[in-house]
Amino acid sequence: MVTLKINGKTVKAKEGSSVLEAARSAGIKIPTLCYNDALESYGACRLCIVEIEKNKRTTIESSCTFPAEEGLIVKTDSPRVIEGRKLVIELLLARCPNVKVIQELAQEYGVADSSMEWNKENEYCILCGLCVRACNEVVQASAIQFAGKSADRLVDSPFHRSAEDCIACGSCAYVCPTGIIKKNDLEKSAVCSPDGTKEEGPKREILNWQVEYELKMCNTCGNPFAPVPHLQKLEKQFHSLPQFFNLCPSCRDYIEIDEDKCLGCGSCMENCPVGALELDDRGGYEKYAKVYVNNCMACHTCERYCPAGAIS
Ligand code: SF4
Ligand code: SF4
Numbered sequence: 350m351v352t353l354k355i356n357g358k359t360v361k362a363k364e365g366s367s368v369l370e371a372a373r374s375a376g377i378k379i380p381t382l383c384y385n386d387a388l389e390s391y392g393a394c395r396l397c398i399v400e401i402e403k404n405k406r407t408t409i410e411s412s413c414t415f416p417a418e419e420g421l422i423v424k425t426d427s428p429r430v431i432e433g434r435k436l437v438i439e440l441l442l443a444r445c446p447n448v449k450v451i452q453e454l455a456q457e458y459g460v461a462d463s464s465m466e467w468n469k470e471n472e473y474c475i476l477c478g479l480c481v482r483a484c485n486e487v488v489q490a491s492a493i494q495f496a497g498k499s500a501d502r503l504v505d506s507p508f509h510r511s512a513e514d515c516i517a518c519g520s521c522a523y524v525c526p527t528g529i530i531k532k533n534d535l536e537k538s539a540v541c542s543p544d545g546t547k548e549e550g551p552k553r554e555i556l557n558w559q560v561e562y563e564l565k566m567c568n569t570c571g572n573p574f575a576p577v578p579h580l581q582k583l584e585k586q587f588h589s590l591p592q593f594f595n596l597c598p599s600c601r602d603y604i605e606i607d608e609d610k611c612l613g614c615g616s617c618m619e620n621c622p623v624g625a626l627e628l629d630d631r632g633g634y635e636k637y638a639k640v641y642v643n644n645c646m647a648c649h650t651c652e653r654y655c656p657a658g659a660i661s
């Protein structure tokens with residue numbers, strides 16, 4: 350653990366964590382736009398800037414990329430920080446005047462309007478890179494990327510064509526702070542051609558990356574629940590029970606852990622693909638795995654890895 354001072358408060362943080370994580374663990378709010386705790390920090394938006402005193406020098410740094418170190422003195426809301434943050438918001442407002450989250454930040458920080466000029470109207474992407482990082486780091490599909498330079502920089506599919514490697518998982522749309530990634534799940538759609546109109550079953554389209562895929566229907570309730578290529582990719586990656594690929598989340602059987610059988614070895618935790626399990630540390634052998642139901646997707650991978658048969 351390292352000890353630092355944030356806004357005059359002594360804060361203990363895990364070694365290797367960032368100043369932002371240290372502040373959040375102490376309940377101190379710092380605004381962010383390009384940060385997500387499941388992804389590598391990137392330092393793109395600069396909204397999370399703070400004042401840091403280290404070795405008697407004071408600098409302005411982005412808290413999501415600056416490591417929490419022993420003895421740091423951090424101010425998250427000094428006049429210099431607020432001025433810098435206002436400038437960041439003004440730039441964002443000039444680029445994306447119609448984005449709700451930017452408008453809300455402008456209101457919160459008293460930025461009435463932006464004096465800066467931007468040559469495009471209706472820009473909704475702030476180039477935070479969350480979508481690209483989610484697709485690379487979590488989904489491991491690497492289907493989209495940054496393209497272009499300066500004012501023409503954007504996130505796009507390769508060669509602005511249909512993103513071949515996209516599996517339509519929707520993670521990019523989920524993390525995008527501005528809502529510019531258009532993911533539509535359609536119950537029914539119709540394709541019109543000179544040969545007539547053909548009805549198609551449920552499908553997901555992601556307009557930005559020009560992809561559309563059939564949605565798999567749940568074997569129990571019949572509701573569409575995931576794009577077929579997404580399930581095919583997961584099937585190659587996980588040692589899950591067939592129910593995971595055939596049933597929607599509402600119809601799956603969720604796991605139960607028999608505390609008497611659990612050895613506390615942590616094998617289930619190491620193999621859970623979404624980090625839904627945690628060991629409840631009771632000291633000695635008195636440990637058992639606890640399931641965080643919010644994150645569990647009932648894939649039953651953990652069941653396969655439990656040496657004691659404690660998971661069913
Ligand atoms: S929907 Fe496509 S582009 Fe978006 S994260 Fe999933 S694979 Fe990547
Ligand atoms: S599309 Fe959304 S997530 Fe991707 S860079 Fe732009 S604002 Fe960020």
Ligand code: SF4
Pocket residue numbers: 604620621622623624625626640644645646647648649650651652
């Ligand atoms: S069933 Fe839940 S806890 Fe077990 S591996 Fe799958 S997601 Fe993780």
Ligand code: FES
Pocket residue numbers: 380381382383384391392393394395396397398411412413414
């Ligand atoms: S949240 Fe830290 S730079 Fe964007």
